[in-house]
Every structure is written in structure tokens, then in C-alpha cells.
Amino acid sequence: MDSLFSNSKQVPLAHLVRPKTWSEFVGxxxxxxxxxxxxxxxxxxxxxxxxxxxxxxxxxxxxxxxxxxxxxxxxxxxxxxxxxxxxxxxxxxxxxxxxxxxxxxxxxxxxxxxxxxxxxxxxxxxxxxxxxxxxxxxxxxxxxxxxxLTTLTEEEEDQIFLSCLEKQNTNRTISETVKQELFRRSAGDARKLLGYLERILFATKEGEAITDERLSEILGDTLVTYDKNSESHYDIISAFIKSLRGSDPDAALFYLALMLEGGEDPLFIARRLVIFASEDVGNASVHALPLAIATWQAVERVGMPEGRIPLGQCTTFLASAPKSNASYVAINQALSYVKQRNRSFQIPNHLRNAPTVTHKNEGAGVGYKYPHDFPGHFLKERYFPESFYPNPPSFYEPTNQGMEKNLKEQLERLWGDRY
CATH class of the missing domain: 3.40.50.300 (P-loop containing nucleotide triphosphate hydrolases)
Known part of the structure; x- marks a missing residue:
């Protein structure tokens, strides 16, 4: 007879088989x-x-x-x-x-x-x-x-499982596929694994063979382990973003599915895709940000479960797209530069706005040259405050990635050594 059933107080199996010595502890x-x-x-x-x-x-x-x-x-x-x-x-x-x-x-x-x-x-x-x-x-x-402490490995779960079966002295036959399904459901949680085993022992008889179908009858459906309020929430979204950045659409889809099955707010995911599109794809593909915005709007309007479709599309596009964070780095450098200078700047007179007669009498806007009036719609002009010359700062360094390569070539043609 199973020792579980000789337990008059019905102490949970996980507590009943808790290791009493260091040598019994697994993991x-x-x-x-x-x-x-x-x-x-x-x-x-x-x-x-x-x-x-x-x-x-x-x-x-x-x-x-x-x-x-x-x-x-x-x-x-x-x-x-x-x-x-x-x-x-x-x-x-x-x-x-x-x-x-x-x-x-x-x-x-x-x-x-x-x-x-x-x-x-x-x-x-x-x-x-x-x-x-x-x-x-x-x-x-x-x-x-x-x-x-870390999640138990499958090998460690197997040790705990076999040890528990031995302690319970049961002759039920549990196939390898059933055991693997138990490991999948418990996801490295020994207490959950032993809880599943306890339910099996209570629901079956001595000598019974536990099949996949019987297991499903006893345990029912399982939910993905995902807590929106725990550290795993931040770990999974981090893994999702880093998989996108690493151009691995399959890994990104895995984490996306994990979040969706775990009940994550799809609009939270959509917002992160918008940020990623601008920060990590940037000008390497100017289609990324409009697609991410459209995904956000689509999810907001159609809801779930259909919202998974645009989320999946956007995820695979962003993961597969060429990457550049040059514009992201550029705005951060510009902000840092402005903070460090910590003084007012005199806007060049030819760039000032002249909405009134007073402004015009002051000379605001005088000398401004309209680029569209020149060949190639460009002329070399000074746009920084005059005090910045002859060596104005450089923030944006376009890469050779995707569409940004065209922007780099254009800027080099126009400005020469500045880019």
C-alpha cells in the first residue's frame, strides 16, 4: 500500500518526502x-x-x-x-x-x-x-x-520523481512519455511535480498503467507559468527584445507566445515593439516604425485572440530587418551635449522666424537661402549657432545597414568629411 494513503492527516506528498539529510537533497x-x-x-x-x-x-x-x-x-x-x-x-x-x-x-x-x-x-x-x-x-x-536558487533541470526532476516513487512503494506503471509530460508541466518546480504525482496516486489503482490519455483526464489542461507581477515578467520581455535585436525571429516568437499564453497585456507588447522599431531598427528600415504603430493600433482595435496575428507579423519583420541604433545614439548624444554646455545658444539670425514687422526690422530671417532654389536642392550653409564653428559637433553617424546606407551616401555626397 502507498505510504501516502497510510498518512491519516493527509500531509501533502511534497512535505511527506521532504529530504531529511543533505545527501537526499537534489539540485x-x-x-x-x-x-x-x-x-x-x-x-x-x-x-x-x-x-x-x-x-x-x-x-x-x-x-x-x-x-x-x-x-x-x-x-x-x-x-x-x-x-x-x-x-x-x-x-x-x-x-x-x-x-x-x-x-x-x-x-x-x-x-x-x-x-x-x-x-x-x-x-x-x-x-x-x-x-x-x-x-x-x-x-x-x-x-x-x-x-x-535556480529552476531544477529535467535530470534533477527525474531523480526526485524516481526517489518519490520508491518511497511510496507503488507498482503503477508510468511510461516515459507520461513522465516527460509531467516534467513539462512542472517546469522545474519540484513541489508542482510532486503535487501532480500525488493526484495521480489518488486517482489510480495499484498495478494500473498510466497512459497519456489517463494523465490528461486526471490533470486536465495546464497553464503556462508566467506571473506579470514577478521578476519573470521582466526576464521574458528582456529575452524577447534581445532576441529581436539579435535577429532571431524564432526565439522572438517563442517569447511572444510565452507572454500571450501567460496572459500578458498585448498592448504592453505592442508598445515595446514600437520602441524597438525606432531604437534598434531605426533608419536601416524606415518601414519598421509605421508597421509597429499599425500593429499597436490593430491590436487595440481587434483585440485578442486575433491580435496575435499582427503581433506575430511585426515580431518577425523587426527580427529579420537590418538593424541600426544610430538615430537612438544620436539623440542621446545631442541631449547629453546640450546638458553639458549648460548655457543659452544664439540662434543664427538667418534661421530665426520673422512672423511680425518688428522681427523683420530686427533682421530676423535675413540672408536665409532656400535650398530648393539651388541645384540638387542643397547648398552648404551654417545651421549651428555661430559659436560652434569651425568644428561643429557630430551626433548622427549613419551605418551601412539596409536603407540607412543610402542616407549615409547622400550625406557624404552633400557634406563630405562631416559624415
Whole structure:
């Protein structure tokens, strides 16, 4: 009989098979090695995706240090519960406080931990799925060792899966394709993997063969793991933009699909495409920005799921188009130049506007030469303030990419050495 069913309290399988020793722990090899080398109890912060071992590592550390441990979740606990543990620490001596989801605590709630950590009344082991640089007080971070945990590999998931089956002493037959589907659904989250296995064990009988169809009946559909409010949101949009910049349409489409399936706002994606079209494609293809604007408007007007079509078109075009950030660099350099000069500029008189008689009497606009009156619709004229000459600044350096090559050749023909 499965040990899961002999569990009268129905403790979740993930908790039932939690590793009790370092040798049983799977994954996070470098972190485990670093932790096992710590001889003096010290406050630690673990951050990383769900189901990667943060809670288990906290338990193993407390056991290795032979200290009393208390567990609080910042989802359900507040300052009152924390203070009770702090008082207990003063009374009993140093104890380990494991604080899960520490990013849920406000800045003032986190501040309440500082003195106790500083004075050694508690050894704080905290866990978060968020980047601590954004969600944990700097003062508290400075008093802790920080370790980042990574998503489990398929090989590590396989070790956990087989170990759990062995501990449950089950003779159900689980095919390799079913196992691969479980790994796909759990996406490196051991807790989720064991949760799926638990549902399978409850829904099937001893000796039963678990087929792909049976698995779908038990688990139903799965959703893409994507949290718009977490660090993964920024990581995925970053990967999307960098794939576009790297001219890999397939990778860009993958991240686009991941965002759309995860429920990302399609207008957020469209806005990023508009920025990319101007920043990274620029004048190498003057079709990029109009297409991106049209995509934004199309998504706004037709909505989803049809909006995926213009998003896909724009994504593949921008990824495949020649790239130039010359105009992006140019405006940034011009802005920097203006800020550094930090003084007023005298607009050349021949370039001034002359809307009134007074302006004309002052000579505004006098001497301006209309380029269209000259051969080739061009003449060499001074357009910068006079004080900038004889060496006016240069901001725009067109590249040889795509259509921008034509602009470069045109400017070189007109201005010579300036371009």
C-alpha cells in the first residue's frame, strides 16, 4: 500500500518526502556546497522560483546547526507573530526563524527584524521568489548571505520523481512519455511535480498503467507559468527584445507566445515593439516604425485572440530587418551635449522666424537661402549657432545597414568629411 494513503492527516506528498539529510537533497549543487561549509550560524536569504528547495534548505541548515526553529509565512503572519518569536529568542537563546515570502512584508515590518538579527537573538533564514534587490530592505540584506536558487533541470526532476516513487512503494506503471509530460508541466518546480504525482496516486489503482490519455483526464489542461507581477515578467520581455535585436525571429516568437499564453497585456507588447522599431531598427528600415504603430493600433482595435496575428507579423519583420541604433545614439548624444554646455545658444539670425514687422526690422530671417532654389536642392550653409564653428559637433553617424546606407551616401555626397 502507498505510504501516502497510510498518512491519516493527509500531509501533502511534497512535505511527506521532504529530504531529511543533505545527501537526499537534489539540485542546487553549488549552493549546497557553500551552505555545508558554513560552520557558524548566520542569517541567510534564499531567492528563486517556487519548488526549488528554499524551505528544505532552511530545515537542513537548522538541523545541522542544532538550533530550535520556528516557521512563519509572511502571507498569513504579521509583526505580532514575529515579535512573539523574537521574545522567544530572547528567552531561549538564539533560534532559527524561517520567514517564507519575505517580500510580502512591508518595509516597516522588515525593519522590525533588524535589531534581533544584529544582536543574534534570531538567525533569520528568509525565502522569496522575488529579486531581493527590489523587495527586501537594504539594511536587512546587508546582514544576510544571499543565495540564488535556480529552476531544477529535467535530470534533477527525474531523480526526485524516481526517489518519490520508491518511497511510496507503488507498482503503477508510468511510461516515459507520461513522465516527460509531467516534467513539462512542472517546469522545474519540484513541489508542482510532486503535487501532480500525488493526484495521480489518488486517482489510480495499484498495478494500473498510466497512459497519456489517463494523465490528461486526471490533470486536465495546464497553464503556462508566467506571473506579470514577478521578476519573470521582466526576464521574458528582456529575452524577447534581445532576441529581436539579435535577429532571431524564432526565439522572438517563442517569447511572444510565452507572454500571450501567460496572459500578458498585448498592448504592453505592442508598445515595446514600437520602441524597438525606432531604437534598434531605426533608419536601416524606415518601414519598421509605421508597421509597429499599425500593429499597436490593430491590436487595440481587434483585440485578442486575433491580435496575435499582427503581433506575430511585426515580431518577425523587426527580427529579420537590418538593424541600426544610430538615430537612438544620436539623440542621446545631442541631449547629453546640450546638458553639458549648460548655457543659452544664439540662434543664427538667418534661421530665426520673422512672423511680425518688428522681427523683420530686427533682421530676423535675413540672408536665409532656400535650398530648393539651388541645384540638387542643397547648398552648404551654417545651421549651428555661430559659436560652434569651425568644428561643429557630430551626433548622427549613419551605418551601412539596409536603407540607412543610402542616407549615409547622400550625406557624404552633400557634406563630405562631416559624415
Amino acid at each position: 542546487q549543487t553549488k549552493v549546497v556546497a557553500a551552505l555545508r561549509s558554513i560552520t557558524k550560524p548566520t542569517s541567510i536569504l534564499f531567492y528563486g522560483p517556487p519548488g526549488t528547495g528554499k524551505t528544505t534548505l532552511a530545515h537542513l541548515l537548522a538541523e545541522s546547526w542544532k538550533l530550535e526553529k520556528r516557521y512563519l509565512s509572511c502571507v498569513t503572519s504579521g509583526v505580532k507573530e514575529v515579535r512573539e518569536v523574537l521574545e522567544e529568542g530572547k528567552r531561549l537563546g538564539t533560534i532559527v526563524l524561517f520567514l517564507d515570502e519575505i517580500h510580502r512584508f512591508s518595509s516597516s515590518q522588515q525593519d522590525a527584524l533588524l535589531s534581533a538579527v544584529e544582536e543574534g537573538e534570531i538567525i533569520l533564514i528568509a525565502a522569496t521568489t522575488e529579486n531581493p534587490s527590489f523587495r527586501v530592505n537594504k539594511a536587512l540584506l546587508s546582514r544576510m548571505l544571499v543565495y540564488r
